Amino acid sequence: MKKIIAILCLGVFLAGCGKSAQEQAGGGNDQQRQEAAKKLFAQSMIFLQEKNLKASVDSLKASIALDPSDPNPYLVLGQLLIKAEEFDNAAQFLENTAKTFPDNGTVYYMLSVANRMAGNKLPSVLAARRSYEIFSAAGDQVNARTSAALLEEMIKEAQAAEEASKKASAGALKAAEELVLGDQKK
Amino acid sequence: MFFLLGLLFACLVPGALYADAAPEGGVSSRIDYSIIANRAEAQAIDAIEQGRMKEGLAFMRYALDLDPSAFRTLNYASVLFAEGASEFDRGSKTLGHKLLKEAENQLSRAIADFDPQEHAVFVAHAYFLLGEIYLHGFSDPGLAQDFYYRSIQYHDNEPSRKAVEGIRRGIK
Numbered sequence: 001m002k003k004i005i006a007i008l009c010l011g012v013f014l015a016g017c018g019k020s021a022q023e024q025a026g027g028g029n030d031q032q033r034q035e036a037a038k039k040l041f042a043q044s045m046i047f048l049q050e051k052n053l054k055a056s057v058d059s060l061k062a063s064i065a066l067d068p069s070d071p072n073p074y075l076v077l078g079q080l081l082i083k084a085e086e087f088d089n090a091a092q093f094l095e096n097t098a099k100t101f102p103d104n105g106t107v108y109y110m111l112s113v114a115n116r117m118a119g120n121k122l123p124s125v126l127a128a129r130r131s132y133e134i135f136s137a138a139g140d141q142v143n144a145r146t147s148a149a150l151l152e153e154m155i156k157e158a159q160a161a162e163e164a165s166k167k168a169s170a171g172a173l174k175a176a177e178e179l180v181l182g183d184q185k186k
Numbered sequence: 187m188f189f190l191l192g193l194l195f196a197c198l199v200p201g202a203l204y205a206d207a208a209p210e211g212g213v214s215s216r217i218d219y220s221i222i223a224n225r226a227e228a229q230a231i232d233a234i235e236q237g238r239m240k241e242g243l244a245f246m247r248y249a250l251d252l253d254p255s256a257f258r259t260l261n262y263a264s265v266l267f268a269e270g271a272s273e274f275d276r277g278s279k280t281l282g283h284k285l286l287k288e289a290e291n292q293l294s295r296a297i298a299d300f301d302p303q304e305h306a307v308f309v310a311h312a313y314f315l316l317g318e319i320y321l322h323g324f325s326d327p328g329l330a331q332d333f334y335y336r337s338i339q340y341h342d343n344e345p346s347r348k349a350v351e352g353i354r355r356g357i358k
Contacts, residue, residue: 042245045244048247079252105221143224
């Protein structure tokens with residue numbers, strides 16, 4: 001498991017390095033590079049199906065290095081980090097990815113999920129809202145609804161937490177009052 | 187060519203791209219991955235249309251793992267069925283059999299997950315595919331007929347009716 005996490009973490013450092021990777025790969029035919037990157041991405045799916053996570057992650061990284069302009073391999077890497085419960089790394093990775101793809105609603109949706117799982121409430125809400133805004137502006141009502149549902153879940157969670165906190169505070173206050181009153185009676 | 191591949195692709199459920207995309211409200215710890223599952227399924231269809239079946243299957247499997255809805259399961263089963271049929275046609279009986287067996291498992295799962303009233307058309311299609319698998323892949327016309335009948339019970343599935351007529355006339 002540690003090995004898997006280490007492999008996935010390597011993916012984190014790759015994110016946000018899109019431009020330098022592009023520069024490194026520069027000079028070749030763009031279309032050929034994009035085709036090769038697509039093949040690597042598809043190959044990563046086959047490796048995943050074969051439960052060969054290391055090979056899959058390697059293919060995803062290679063795909064990103066060849067064509068940093070395709071968000072799909074980034075999204076799969078982010079999802080794999082979340083699946084490996086590397087929530088902080090996933091959030092960091094997707095935060096960098098969002099810088100590369102500032103108008104991609106799916107990237108922000110995944111960033112929101114990662115932050116939510118990492119316990120970063122405000123960044124999670126902000127990312128979900130951004131995701132909703134992007135999908136809505138693009139007229140993608142289906143995905144906008146999914147983002148809205150995520151946002152709604154987080155609001156409900158926050159309300160439930162606040163309610164629980166209020167109850168806990170009221171309970172503590174009551175206990176303190178009883179303690180003081182008890183002391184006064186004595 | 188005993189399998190109705192053309193029919194199969196016509197029957198890939200386009201609505202599945204968006205199935206379960208808008209969950210009901212409420213606090214849930216389950217992550218809704220339908221957004222990226224939809225992307226993966228779109229890429230699967232793209233790969234299949236370009237004849238890259240293995241890649242298509244891998245994308246579909248990924249989408250299904252992320253968001254295991256009945257629609258996605260039926261789509262995945264349909265592609266497994268098509269690939270199994272192709273392997274049979276190419277003479278790879280063992281691989282073909284393995285793929286059809288997996289298609290059968292997925293179809294059974296889809297049938298169990300569908301709402302039989304609301305999604306009768308899809309349940310009927312799933313039973314039809316099971317009939318095809320048993321008739322052509324597993325050479326069991328008796329059980330195939332049973333599946334075709336079940337298909338017709340759910341919905342007036344014309345291919346199932348024709349298949350039953352074919353079995354009665356002794357034609358595969």
